[in-house]
Every structure is written in structure tokens, then in C-alpha cells.
Amino acid sequence: MLAALLMGIAGALFALALSWRPAIAPITPPSPGSFTPEQVARGAVLAKIGDCAVCHTRDNGRPLAGGRPLATPFGTLYSDNLTPDPETGIGTWSAAAFRRAMKDGVSRTGEHLYPALPYEHFTHVRDADLDALYAFLMMRRPVHEAAPANRLIFPLGFRPLLAGWKLLFLHHGETPTDSSRSAEWNRGAYLVEGLGHCGGCHTPRNLAGGEIRSQAYAGGIAEGWRAPPLNAANPAARKWTQEALVTYLRTGISPDHSAAAGPMGPVVDSLSQVPESEVRAIAAYIVSKMGGSPSGPVAPLPDHAEAAASRFPEGAVLFAGACAGCHGQGAPMMGQGRPLLSLATALRDTEPNSAAQAILQGIEPPVAGRGPKMPGFADALTDRQIAAVLGYARARYTDRPDWKKLPAAVAKARKEGTQP
Numbered sequence: 429m430l431a432a433l434l435m436g437i438a439g440a441l442f443a444l445a446l447s448w449r450p451a452i453a454p455i456t457p458p459s460p461g462s463f464t465p466e467q468v469a470r471g472a473v474l475a476k477i478g479d480c481a482v483c484h485t486r487d488n489g490r491p492l493a494g495g496r497p498l499a500t501p502f503g504t505l506y507s508d509n510l511t512p513d514p515e516t517g518i519g520t521w522s523a524a525a526f527r528r529a530m531k532d533g534v535s536r537t538g539e540h541l542y543p544a545l546p547y548e549h550f551t552h553v554r555d556a557d558l559d560a561l562y563a564f565l566m567m568r569r570p571v572h573e574a575a576p577a578n579r580l581i582f583p584l585g586f587r588p589l590l591a592g593w594k595l596l597f598l599h600h601g602e603t604p605t606d607s608s609r610s611a612e613w614n615r616g617a618y619l620v621e622g623l624g625h626c627g628g629c630h631t632p633r634n635l636a637g638g639e640i641r642s643q644a645y646a647g648g649i650a651e652g653w654r655a656p657p658l659n660a661a662n663p664a665a666r667k668w669t670q671e672a673l674v675t676y677l678r679t680g681i682s683p684d685h686s687a688a689a690g691p692m693g694p695v696v697d698s699l700s701q702v703p704e705s706e707v708r709a710i711a712a713y714i715v716s717k718m719g720g721s722p723s724g725p726v727a728p729l730p731d732h733a734e735a736a737a738s739r740f741p742e743g744a745v746l747f748a749g750a751c752a753g754c755h756g757q758g759a760p761m762m763g764q765g766r767p768l769l770s771l772a773t774a775l776r777d778t779e780p781n782s783a784a785q786a787i788l789q790g791i792e793p794p795v796a797g798r799g800p801k802m803p804g805f806a807d808a809l810t811d812r813q814i815a816a817v818l819g820y821a822r823a824r825y826t827d828r829p830d831w832k833k834l835p836a837a838v839a840k841a842r843k844e845g846t847q848p
Contacts, residue, residue: 447540449532449539467559470564474557474560475561475564477623477624477706479694480510484509490571494510499844502637510568511565511568514570516572517572518536519566519570521536523558526561526565530550530551540594543593548628549621551598552618552622554602593636596636596638597639599641603617612708616714619709626658629655630646630658632648633648647778649781650691651844652781653689653781653782655692658714659717663778663828664773665685665826666726668682668714669715672685673711676696677707678699678700678707680696680793681766685771689785689786693792700794732824732825735824736820736821737820739823740819742813743817743818750805770826780822780837783822784818784837787817787818788804790803811835811839811842
């Protein structure tokens, strides 16, 4: 009995020692002369590639002031204030403290940070780039705004538990260089695996919330939307080329593929503002993971209108009334570069999440209001009706098998779309 008690105490002390991190002394917020204009400008580009403002700006909030809610299977997390406010932001953080947060997921005070901050990717970023990002953030206007308290399932609010999570899922080290590949490809690998953290959405996660490394880029879920596979399992009807992906990442639309929607919209908005060479590098790397450029003749696209209508009569009627005005043959919108539904990745995917969310929430052009816009039908159609439209559209415009339990999938998508 005594031995068991002693072992328990020893185990608790070991766990405490494992989780403990020292605080890093606060500093006086840096003055504008602390950084070169070139370093700040480089940091601004890196912040766009990392989508910092996307996650650290709440709706109608000040840029980078935090407070944006992120719904997770474990509860709701709120992003931190990244402005140099000394009380509610990172104004008293040194460059060393910032690097530790990005690479190790530990705040200046020694508190473990939740992996909603994708430090499992940021840990691969070079110190010089992190210092440039730090310079950019420190030169923003301070905003005094504290983030709301996280709302997590007990006992996940106990941050020392994150030390164990990191032992399992945080893998340090720079992205290796592949000497057999071009400089552009290696630059893309560095950006995608690091600041771009594309795998954070496009890789499935296990029950503990860690990325399943053996299934890297096999597809995942982001805010209720499906992030499709970025490997050979990508469901695109026509293989992606580097040029097509560059166009998509900078404008939000590829006529031979899809229009950006959901969480991908802000990503496109960010990438539209960085040098094209960086986007070309990202595209080169991702296209190589999906199997490279296409070869051979383009297969004809399906349109099984009669067969689909016979199987989904309600969906056919609803589609004719609500969708055909934009998506039907000869519709004016089809002459404006809108991708055909038979090319839409969301309609061809193994899961209906994104197709359902597109109907529920609609699609907004991600770049300065340019590109296709689709209204949401969450208030106009029931879950059963949306399921009927989805079943009909999938049967008519693709050669893929029917989605199963569509009404339940739509109900789940509706719930996820309304979460904070």
C-alpha cells in the first residue's frame, strides 16, 4: 500500500516536472527603431502566408486583437491578442518568448498553449522568419482587449495536460530539403509544412486532436467544412496543374475545378496579397503531392439528368426552382467563369460536408467581391430538402456513389455552421 502511494506521488511529481516551463522576463515594448523596414515588410508577407489575422481577429473586431471563437470537439477556444498591448497582448514579449510560443507552444509566462495555435507546424519555421513575423506584430497598433475565457470540457482546462499531448504530437526540426527537387518546390515545402500549416486542416486527426501523420493530407474537417485530400485521393474531376492552383489560391476560383468557400475563402484573401512567387512555390509542392499535372485526353463530364430525376424527384424539382437559374445549362452565370457542377470538388468528395455547407451558408467571393456569389438557403430549405438536392446533384453531375444518411449529415452541418 505504501509502495503504491509512493509510486503515485513520484508519478505526480514527474508529471509536474515534465509540464513545468519557466517564465521569460517581460520587456518594454520595442520602439519603431528596433526593426528595419525590410524585416517588418517581410514579416507582413509571412503573416499573410500564416493567416495570422484570420484566426486572431473576431467578427467586426480590430485586426489581430484576438477573441475569435474556435469550436472544437473539446469545447470552444478563443484566440489571443497578438497586438503589442502590454497588458492584454504580447507587448512585453521578447523575440525569444515569441519563438518559444511558436515552436514549443509555451507562453511568455510559462503557460502551455493549446494546439489551436498550430505550433506542430510553426515549430518547423526558421528563427529568422519568426523574428521577422515578431517585428511585424510589434509594429502594429496596440489594442487593449482581453480574450474571453475558453470553454472546455473538464479537465481539459488544466493546461499542464498539454505537456503530454506535445510528447505525442509535437515533432521539432526544420523541413528537410530535397536535393532532387527544384528550389521552388523546396520553398513550397517549407511554406506548406511550416507557416502555411496546410496539413492542419487537410490531415485527419485522432481522438486526442493530433494529426495522423501516416495519413498526411488525406483530408480533414475545418469549422464544419471538409478540407479535401491534397494527395492522390483528391477528388477533382480534372487533375490540378500548378497554373490552375496558383489561379485558385490567388483569386478563389478555378474554372476547371471549384470556387473557394468556407474557411478557404480567408486563406485565398491572404494569399492574394503576397508575392506570386510564394504562391507558385506552394502550388508546385501541393500539385506534386496530388500526382502532378494531367496527361492524355480530358474525359467527358457526366450529366445524368433523367436518371437522377427518377431517383431523386423532389431534389430535381427543388434544383430546377432554386439552383438551375445559376447552375443550369445556358444560365448567364455559367458564362462568367463559374465552374460546372460536374467539376465541383465538394460534389465529388467522399463526404458531403462542404456541399451541404455551401447550400446552407452560401459562398462569398473571397477577394474584393470578385467572383461567383451564392446565397445561403439555411432559412429557406429544410434538412430533408437540402439532402434531396444534394442527392440529385451528386447523381446527376458525378459518377460517384450516393452519399449515405444525407438528412443526418445535413443536420450535423447545420449545427456545426451555427457554432461560435
